[in-house]
Amino acid sequence: MEVMLKCSKLSKSYKEKVVLKGIDFEVYKGEILCILGPNGAGKSTTINILTASLSSNGGEISFKGRQIKRRRKDLTDYKQVLGIVPQDIALYEELSAERNLRFFASLYGLQGETLNTAVEEALAFAGLTDRRKDKVKTFSGGMKRRLNIACAIAHKPELVIMDEPTVGIDPQSRNHILDSIRRLQENGMTVIYTTHYMEEVEAISTRIIIMDYGAIIAEGTKEDLKESIGNDKRYTIELEERKKIQAEDLFSIEGVKNVKIEENILELSSLKGIENLDRIIALLSDQGEKIKNITSEATSLETVFLKLTGRKLRD
Numbered sequence: 001m002e003v004m005l006k007c008s009k010l011s012k013s014y015k016e017k018v019v020l021k022g023i024d025f026e027v028y029k030g031e032i033l034c035i036l037g038p039n040g041a042g043k044s045t046t047i048n049i050l051t052a053s054l055s056s057n058g059g060e061i062s063f064k065g066r067q068i069k070r071r072r073k074d075l076t077d078y079k080q081v082l083g084i085v086p087q088d089i090a091l092y093e094e095l096s097a098e099r100n101l102r103f104f105a106s107l108y109g110l111q112g113e114t115l116n117t118a119v120e121e122a123l124a125f126a127g128l129t130d131r132r133k134d135k136v137k138t139f140s141g142g143m144k145r146r147l148n149i150a151c152a153i154a155h156k157p158e159l160v161i162m163d164e165p166t167v168g169i170d171p172q173s174r175n176h177i178l179d180s181i182r183r184l185q186e187n188g189m190t191v192i193y194t195t196h197y198m199e200e201v202e203a204i205s206t207r208i209i210i211m212d213y214g215a216i217i218a219e220g221t222k223e224d225l226k227e228s229i230g231n232d233k234r235y236t237i238e239l240e241e242r243k244k245i246q247a248e249d250l251f252s253i254e255g256v257k258n259v260k261i262e263e264n265i266l267e268l269s270s271l272k273g274i275e276n277l278d279r280i281i282a283l284l285s286d287q288g289e290k291i292k293n294i295t296s297e298a299t300s301l302e303t304v305f306l307k308l309t310g311r312k313l314r315d
């Protein structure tokens with residue numbers, strides 16, 4: 001895998017408050033790297049340092065093997081290949097969708113036919129071709145978010161950096177945005193995406209960095225992370241009324257690892273890859289228990305976070 005961006009020992013403090021504790025990570029060409037973490041974990045700080053809108057107190061960033069120095073020339077070249085989608089919407093409300101796109105794309109030096117084509121493509125990308133002439137102030141939150149992204153990618157950057165771009169929007173616009181991020185990747189762009197929604201990470205990530213308290217606490221694909229905590233299956237079985245089933249009875253079934261029984265609710269975890277639900281049901285029925293409901297849950301990223309930190313992702 002080709003390394004596009006490499007960050008070494010990035011640190012940031014405000015007075016004595018350390019908000020980034022010297023983090024190291026790499027971004028590979030063509031990936032959708034999701035940075036997942038609760039509010040205050042340091043995601044925006046990391047992104048702002050990556051986009052050179054905030055200086056770090058220490059550490060280095062290199063893009064395609066070349067260190068980014070804070071010299072104007074270096075930064076100008078670097079910013080040219082970035083597409084930056086900020087957390088807050090940055091659009092001109094009094095201008096139309098098309099005028100906004102023209103403005104932002106022209107900041108990257110696009111002009112003439114190249115600019116016209118880029119604007120057309122960006123309007124189509126945002127699903128706003130029909131509304132091109134309408135002022136942004138008439139748009140819904142979701143449409144503004146879509147346009148905000150389109151403004152950042154009209155100049156076809158190599159690396160798109162998005163900071164929580166779906167905050168406060170309806171599910172339909174969220175899905176549109178997640179689909180469009182996959183399309184960016186299919187078109188060869190590399191994406192860094194921060195979020196505290198694990199559903200989004202499940203949907204689009206090709207690799208994940210989990211941050212907490214200014215540090216990277218885990219890194220890998222969804223599968224790697226789930227595997228790292230054991231990746232058990234969990235069943236919750238609700239009985240009509242518990243008669244005599246005991247935890248020891250269930251341990252006799254291959255794969256069953258943990259059993260918790262509270263009144264008429266049984267919670268079981270079971271090794272991945274062993275199909276034993278039929279046997280669990282048969283055992284319960286042999287013991288005269290009547291099952292009211294069964295739910296089964298595969299390991300989620302929420303479980304991974306809980307296991308790593310002892311806290312829920314969204315406390």
Ligand SMILES: Nc1ncnc2c1ncn2[C@@H]1O[C@H](COP(=O)(O)OP(=O)(O)OP(=O)(O)O)[C@@H](O)[C@H]1O
Pocket residue numbers: 014017019037038039040041042043044045046196
């Ligand atoms: N200018 C500042 N002065 C002091 N502390 C700051 C400043 N900016 C950020 N912080 C603190 O740095 C920590 C990390 O903030 P950051 O915005 O990077 O977190 P985040 O993971 O992006 O969270 P969110 O999801 O809320 O954006 C927080 O504790 C925040 O309060």
